[in-house]
Amino acid sequence: MLVNAIRQKVSEVISKAYGSEIEFEVEIPPRKEFGDLSTNVAMKLAKTLKKNPREIAQEIVKSLDEDPSFDRIEIMGPGFINFFLSNELLRGVVKTVLEKKDEYGRENVGNGMKVQFEYGSANPTGPFTVGHGRQIIIGDVLSEVYKELGYDVTREMYINDAGKQIRLLAQSLWARYNQLLGVEKEIPEGGYRGEYLVDIARDLVNEIGDRYKDLWNEEVEEFFKQTALNRILSSMKDTLEKIGSSFDVYFSEKSLIEDGTVEEVLKLLKNKDVVYEKDGAVWLKVSAFIDEEDKVLVRSDGTYTYFMTDIAYHYKKYKRGFRKVYDIWGSDHHGHIPRMKAAMKALDIPDDFFNVILHQFVTLKRGGEIVRMSTRAGEFVTLDELLDEVGRDATRYFFAMVDPNTHMVFDIDLAKAKSMDNPVYYVQYAHARIHNLFSNAEKKGVKFEEGKHLELLGNEEERVLMRNLGMFNTALKEVAQMFAPNRLTNYLQSLAESFHAFYTKHVIVDPENPELSNARLNLALATGIVLRKGLKLIGVSAPERM
RNA sequence: GCCCCCGUAGUUCAACGGAUAGAACGGCGGAUUCCUAAUCCGCAGAUGGAGGUUCGAUUCCUCCCGGGGGCACCA
Numbered sequence: 001m002l003v004n005a006i007r008q009k010v011s012e013v014i015s016k017a018y019g020s021e022i023e024f025e026v027e028i029p030p031r032k033e034f035g036d037l038s039t040n041v042a043m044k045l046a047k048t049l050k051k052n053p054r055e056i057a058q059e060i061v062k063s064l065d066e067d068p069s070f071d072r073i074e075i076m077g078p079g080f081i082n083f084f085l086s087n088e089l090l091r092g093v094v095k096t097v098l099e100k101k102d103e104y105g106r107e108n109v110g111n112g113m114k115v116q117f118e119y120g121s122a123n124p125t126g127p128f129t130v131g132h133g134r135q136i137i138i139g140d141v142l143s144e145v146y147k148e149l150g151y152d153v154t155r156e157m158y159i160n161d162a163g164k165q166i167r168l169l170a171q172s173l174w175a176r177y178n179q180l181l182g183v184e185k186e187i188p189e190g191g192y193r194g195e196y197l198v199d200i201a202r203d204l205v206n207e208i209g210d211r212y213k214d215l216w217n218e219e220v221e222e223f224f225k226q227t228a229l230n231r232i233l234s235s236m237k238d239t240l241e242k243i244g245s246s247f248d249v250y251f252s253e254k255s256l257i258e259d260g261t262v263e264e265v266l267k268l269l270k271n272k273d274v275v276y277e278k279d280g281a282v283w284l285k286v287s288a289f290i291d292e293e294d295k296v297l298v299r300s301d302g303t304y305t306y307f308m309t310d311i312a313y314h315y316k317k318y319k320r321g322f323r324k325v326y327d328i329w330g331s332d333h334h335g336h337i338p339r340m341k342a343a344m345k346a347l348d349i350p351d352d353f354f355n356v357i358l359h360q361f362v363t364l365k366r367g368g369e370i371v372r373m374s375t376r377a378g379e380f381v382t383l384d385e386l387l388d389e390v391g392r393d394a395t396r397y398f399f400a401m402v403d404p405n406t407h408m409v410f411d412i413d414l415a416k417a418k419s420m421d422n423p424v425y426y427v428q429y430a431h432a433r434i435h436n437l438f439s440n441a442e443k444k445g446v447k448f449e450e451g452k453h454l455e456l457l458g459n460e461e462e463r464v465l466m467r468n469l470g471m472f473n474t475a476l477k478e479v480a481q482m483f484a485p486n487r488l489t490n491y492l493q494s495l496a497e498s499f500h501a502f503y504t505k506h507v508i509v510d511p512e513n514p515e516l517s518n519a520r521l522n523l524a525l526a527t528g529i530v531l532r533k534g535l536k537l538i539g540v541s542a543p544e545r546m
Numbered sequence: 547g548c549c550c551c552c553g554u555a556g557u558u559c560a561a562c563g564g565a566u567a568g569a570a571c572g573g574c575g576g577a578u579u580c581c582u583a584a585u586c587c588g589c590a591g592a593u594g595g596a597g598g599u600u601c602g603a604u605u606c607c608u609c610c611c612g613g614g615g616g617c618a619c620c621a
Binding site for chain 2 (some may be wrong): 025027029030031034039040043045053076077078079080117123125145160164165170190279280281283293295296297298299300301303305306307310331332333334335336338358360361363401402403404406407408409410411414420421422423425426428429430432433436437439440441443444481482484486487490493494495500503504505507508509510545546
C-alpha cells in the first residue's frame, strides 16, 4: 500500500509537470540513510526529457515537499529520490492490517479474469519425483497469489493416461508379475524398471494368483493397464495429500479421445487446410506458421501423438472459457512450446491465451554424489521419500524459495541434517514468538486493546517493521508479474528479520508501561497476520509454539 | 551441428539496468539475573574469461570457457 501511494503521488506530479507517463520503480533502498522508500523516476525521465536527472528530481520534490506523508524527501547520487515516511503514514499501515486481517494484501488487478494454471502433469507411470515437487509448489504458490490478486483461478492437473507409455507400463507390470510366479519375462525395451511395479505385482499375485501367468492378449493388456493406472494414480494422490496440494480439476488425456474432442479438433484443422498426409501419417503444417518443421498428429498406425491430444486439450481449455492458461513445464519440454503456439494460431486462438512457465531441473545430491533421475530407469528419489525425510513445510518452502529458472541443487543429506537451520523455521519462529507474546501479556496482566495507542510507535525498529508490513501487496504483485514464488519467500524472510530485530531490541510486554505495550502488541499482531497469510499462500503452517 | 537455460563467498541461494552485490550454512569471536538463543551482534570470504552499449551492468549485446536440457510417427 505504501508503494501504491507514492507511485500515485509521483505519477500525478509528473503528468502535471511534464504531461508524460513513464514506468518507474519504487523500492526499498539498500541503506537506511537513503530513506524508507526511494524511486528512480527522475533518472528514467532524464532519458526521455533529455534533462539532468537531479534537476528533474528537484522539481518533483518541490511539488511533494508539503505532503504530510513525508518527514522529508532527499535527492541522492545520480538522481534517486529518497522518501522518509512520516510516522503517521506508517502507523496507518498497522491500522489497515488490523482492519483487513486475512484480506490484507488483496488487490483486484485481475478483475475476475478466468485463468488456469496447469501443473504437476505427469505420466501416471510411476511415483512423483522430486522434480514434480518443485513444479507443484511453483504452481500452488502462483495459483494462490493470483487468487489474491482478483483472478478466477482453476488449478488443473493433466493426466497422461493415453499413449504408448501406458502400454509399456502394462507390459512392464506383466513382466514383474510373471517373474514373481517364476516365469522368466523381460521388461520390454524402454519399459519401467522401478521397484514400485514389483510391489504392485506382489499384491496382484495375492489377489488373482496365477490367472494371467504366461498369458498375454488384449483383455490381459487392458487389465494390466487399468491395474497399473489405478494403483499408481492412487499413490500419486496420497503424495499430493502429503505435500498438501489439491487441484480443482484432474483432466484425463484419454477422455479427450473418448469424447471426440480430438476428432473434432482434427477435423477443424483439416477444414482450415493446415494438415496433410505423408507416409501414411497425418501432419500439421507447423512450418506455415513458424520456422519449425512439420509435426505428426496421427501416426501411420492410426494412433494420436501427444502433440495431437495436447492441441485438443488446449482447444478444449479455450472452449471452457479460460481467458489465459499458464502451463508450468519442466525445461525439457521447451521444444514443445513453438509448435503449440503454431497450433493455437492455426485454430485462431488469441496469441496471449497460451502461456508457458518453464522451470529448470532439480539436481539431487546424496553423499556428495549427483543422483540422476529417470522414471524409466527406476533410478530416482521419490517426492514421497523426500517428504518423509524433510517434512511438508520445509519441502514446500525450500522449493518456493528458489527462482524457477535456477538449476537448483537439492542436497538431501544437508536438508535432513540441517533441517533446524532451514529458512522456513526462521519465519515460523517469528510467528510463534508473536503468539507467545500474547499469552505472556495475559499472564502478566497486561490488557490488550486492538488498534489502541498506535501513536506510540515510531522508533527505528518499529518503523522498519511497519514499512515492511506495507510492502506485502507489492511482493504479491511481483510474484504474479514475474512468475516467481521466491519473491514471496524473500519478502517473508525480510519481514521476519525486521520482527526479530524489533523483538530483540525492545521489551514488548511491560506491565510498567501498559500503553506502550499495547501499541507494540498491536504491531506484533499485525505482523502475525501478514506472516500467517504469507505462509498460507505457500502452503506452510504457522505454528503457535516451537 | 543448431536452439533454450544457468555459471555470484568453501557450499546452497538473493539482487524487476541503480546507490558500498545481500542472506543462510560452514569457519572464527561475542550476547540470556529480562517476553522462546530455532534469536541477536561482530570478523574473514564472491559476480567464469575478454570485449561492447549505458550517467550507471551480476543483469542487455558479441565471442570464448564450463554445466544442464532439447532437437522423434516419446511424452
